[in-house]
Amino acid sequence: MERAVINLQDKLNRFQELWAPRVVAELNDYQFKLVKIDGEFIWHYHKDTDEAFLVVEGQMAIEFRDGTATLGPGDLFVVPKGMEHKTSAPVPCSVLIIEPRGVPNTGEAGGERTAANDVWI
Amino acid sequence: MERAVINLQDKLNRFQELWAPRVVAELNDYQFKLVKIDGEFIWHYHKDTDEAFLVVEGQMAIEFRDGTATLGPGDLFVVPKGMEHKTSAPVPCSVLIIEPRGVPNTGEAGGERTAANDVWI
Numbered sequence: 001m002e003r004a005v006i007n008l009q010d011k012l013n014r015f016q017e018l019w020a021p022r023v024v025a026e027l028n029d030y031q032f033k034l035v036k037i038d039g040e041f042i043w044h045y046h047k048d049t050d051e052a053f054l055v056v057e058g059q060m061a062i063e064f065r066d067g068t069a070t071l072g073p074g075d076l077f078v079v080p081k082g083m084e085h086k087t088s089a090p091v092p093c094s095v096l097i098i099e100p101r102g103v104p105n106t107g108e109a110g111g112e113r114t115a116a117n118d119v120w121i
Numbered sequence: 122m123e124r125a126v127i128n129l130q131d132k133l134n135r136f137q138e139l140w141a142p143r144v145v146a147e148l149n150d151y152q153f154k155l156v157k158i159d160g161e162f163i164w165h166y167h168k169d170t171d172e173a174f175l176v177v178e179g180q181m182a183i184e185f186r187d188g189t190a191t192l193g194p195g196d197l198f199v200v201p202k203g204m205e206h207k208t209s210a211p212v213p214c215s216v217l218i219i220e221p222r223g224v225p226n227t228g229e230a231g232g233e234r235t236a237a238n239d240v241w242i
Contacts, residue, residue, distance in 0.1 A: 001187060001188035001189075002189060002190070002191065003183075003185070003188045003189065003190040003198075005190050005191070005192050005196045005197065005198045006197040006198065007195055007196050007197075008195045008196075008197060009195050024197065025197055025199050026171075026199065027171045027172075027199050027219060027220070028170055028202070028221070030151065030219075032173070032197065049149055050147075050148045050149050051148075052146070052148045052153070062124075064124070066122060067122035067123065067124045068122075068123060068124065069123070069124040069125075069126050070123065071126050074128055074129045074130050074177075075126045075128050075129075076126065076127040076128075076129060076145065076146055076153065077124075077126045077127065078147065078148050081149070098148060098151075098219065099148070100149070
């Protein structure tokens with residue numbers, strides 16, 4: 001019996017909404033989330049967890065108070081727990097985020113950019 | 122200050138050894154490991170954790186007692202905790218594995234195919 005695998009590009013083709021993470025898989029109590037981004041997000045931090053970003057396509061920046069990480073396809077970056085950051089994308093960008101289940105996209109900041117959590121695709 | 126990102130292809134260019142995972146990043150108590158595979162591994166399982174595979178290049182299969190998952194680039198599969206599996210690759214294949222720190226590649230099976238753990242690149 002052939003088991004279904006999760007193709008990231010196939011999942012990306014199924015939604016267009018920006019800044020709205022879609023869960024594609026779970027690993028113990030962690031989730032793999034795809035998110036499409038374009039433009040700027042808000043400053044925030046996650047008080048209880050690191051957060052991993054792996055760019056699938058496009059370009060993004062993760063700004064910190066003392067520097068910036070610039071990511072293209074195949075680039076991985078882990079934002080340490082508690083570190084303030086602001087993501088942005090100069091062009092449309094698709095990103096795989098890995099973090100514990102239940103982590104909100106706006107961390108401790110909250111506000112209108114907070115996306116629904118645990119939305120699967 | 123520009124912060125260093127982890128480029129998966131760059132890391133893959135730095136080693137050739139097969140079936141010997143290299144840690145490239147940590148996320149809380151989880152690790153991102155790159156591994157190059159070719160040919161067949163052994164049957165094993167991980168009693169305490171799921172294990173995620175994301176193919177970077179090449180093709181691989183994950184065989185189970187009741188089926189097979191076939192993965193190419195951009196394909197993700199999470200092997201459930203406790204499920205016996207055997208990985209193989211019909212062509213050279215590079216894979217990103219995500220699992221908790223300290224998980225041996227041969228799980229509960231042990232034996233001569235057990236690789237050194239926590240080797241960073």
